[in-house]
Amino acid sequence: MLLSFFIISVLICLAMLLFRNRVLTRILMWGYALMHIGLSVYAWTRLDLTELRFFTYTGTGILLLSVLSILAIPVVYHGFIYTAGDDTRRFNIYHASLVALMTFMTGAYLANGMTVLWVFVEATTLAVASLIYHDRTAVALEATWKYVFICSAGIALAYFGILFLGFIYGREDAASLSFTSLATLVNQANPMYLRISFLFVLTGFSTKMGLFPMHTVTIDAHSVAPPPISALISTTLMNVGFLAIFRVYTIFSTSSIFPFMNSVLIIAGLLSLLVASGYMLKAKHLKRMLAYSSLENMGLVAIAIGVGGIGYYAGILLVILHSLAKSSMFFQMGQLSRVLHTFKLDNCGRYMKLYPSGAMVLLLGMICILAIPPSGLFISEFLIFKGMLANNQWALMISAVILLCFIVYAMSTRIMHILFSSPRNADENIEPGKVNGIETVSQYILLGIVVLMCFFQPSFVSDLINHGISLLPK
């Protein structure tokens, strides 16, 4: 199945690039989205089984793959709307790059070894670069350059970490560098090597996860990319970075460096919250504000993993729900820019009057992202704080709460301004655009799932999360 998936994906990309036909591209895109959903359904029936030697359907991998499948339909739908005015060449390059990106992310989710995972993560950089540069503007060029340069440097650092892993055990013992072979040998390793390896891997893959101190490129990229792509890279691509770090964390968790890793994750997470809160308070660009909100959520995920215990469950739940809520907000940004013709906060206002169905998405999305009940994120953040209390980490809890208060204030005041206030710098000559309310349906569905998860978490989801964290110390 997986081999067929990869082959068909390559053929779809080639067909889009070779046959410059918009109708064919549309058919192929919908076909690809359906095939991806089919792969996810298939993956649920193949838990812990290995395919093509280098790929395993692990619990966490299946969950994140399913999130990508859920987002595939709205990403394709909003992508068609966004690229409707493009010439056929750019239209096809956009969609071929999108297929490549989703395929590379799928490979990264299912990879069962460090090297294969690294190759797929590197490949996502290529596909994303093409998508960020889609508009061919000077800003897009600057954002793409920064993203590619910092990600490449990060990926090189992560590779250094992988090479350190190769030195740990002796050359023959872990020649494949698969997670299973590394996990069986970790206790014999020199802790200093493990520490260095973890630091390199964390720093390197943070460029994808968007954690401090490598967060700057993701902020720029998410704010410049087309909104459907921002929706994808601010969620599922960040999840790739998370998964890479989480895999290494899981392997090393039985070694003596476990407390060291927890401390590093908590520090990185807390600094991410600090940076996010500071910049959200001065944000004047809507997409940048949402990008900083992603930094905040990834910071919380790092803290959750560092806290341990119930935090593991909460962290993975937060990753899933954040993906659904944040992507709906970014999809809405696409419509907002068509109505208000800007992302600048000072030029936005009266959105509730101009486009009520979109405004309700922003309002509901804000409630979800800020973890205000009935958002499912409330459950995950509640569990994270419960984990901190269980560990008597009072200073951490108080610091996190204070920083979250700043974030809640910054985001809510800005969203309320867009919905109900008049624009500060209104340009009277620009007529508000018209957008069909039906375009918001997918966003309501995504936010509906987030709200539903506050009251009811299906056993198939919670079982798979618990399966994914079963190897971690209790």
Added chain:
Amino acid sequence: MVIYLIIMFAISLVYFASAERLVTYIRLIGIQGLLLCGIAILELIEINTVNLIFIIAETIIIKAIVIPYLLRRITKVSGVTKVHRQAMPGFYLVILSVAALFASLILSWSLRNPYVDVIYMTIALFSLFTGLLLIVTHRLIISHLTGFLIIENAVFIFSIAVGNEMPMLINIGILLDIFVGVLILGFFGLRLKPYVNELTMLKD
């Protein structure tokens, strides 16, 4: 023989810190490509011939020819010839570079292990630090690219140390090479303004 090549590689890294002209950077990158080719031939003799030929071809074609060629084109297009006009003076960089060499030596010695040669680890770490130093202290985009290429060479040296048993690791490192050579240098190098502080459109 390998030891002489490695020492020459280390000298080239110190030379980067003192160099003032971009043409020197470009020559040094080309020379490093040739040195890495020599090290790969002498160290990876045990791996299968096809793989060895691939690695040698990659170091010569990509590292010693294509990348210096692209760097030269970027220099011509941008019209910038000197690196230190808006950067830290070369004297301080040399001091930092030597300090990085000692730090690498101490770190490698403390991490010595029966499976890896201390010299390889020292030079790989020194190369990594030099690359980071160039990126942090310089304002020219081409200096940043050079810094990244040096980091990439560090990865290559490190991967050679395990290459006999894990040729796949070297091949993956080569992917990074091609990625950098083709995409970053070929695409962005020719389109961007020469100085980093001119890229200011994205800010809060």
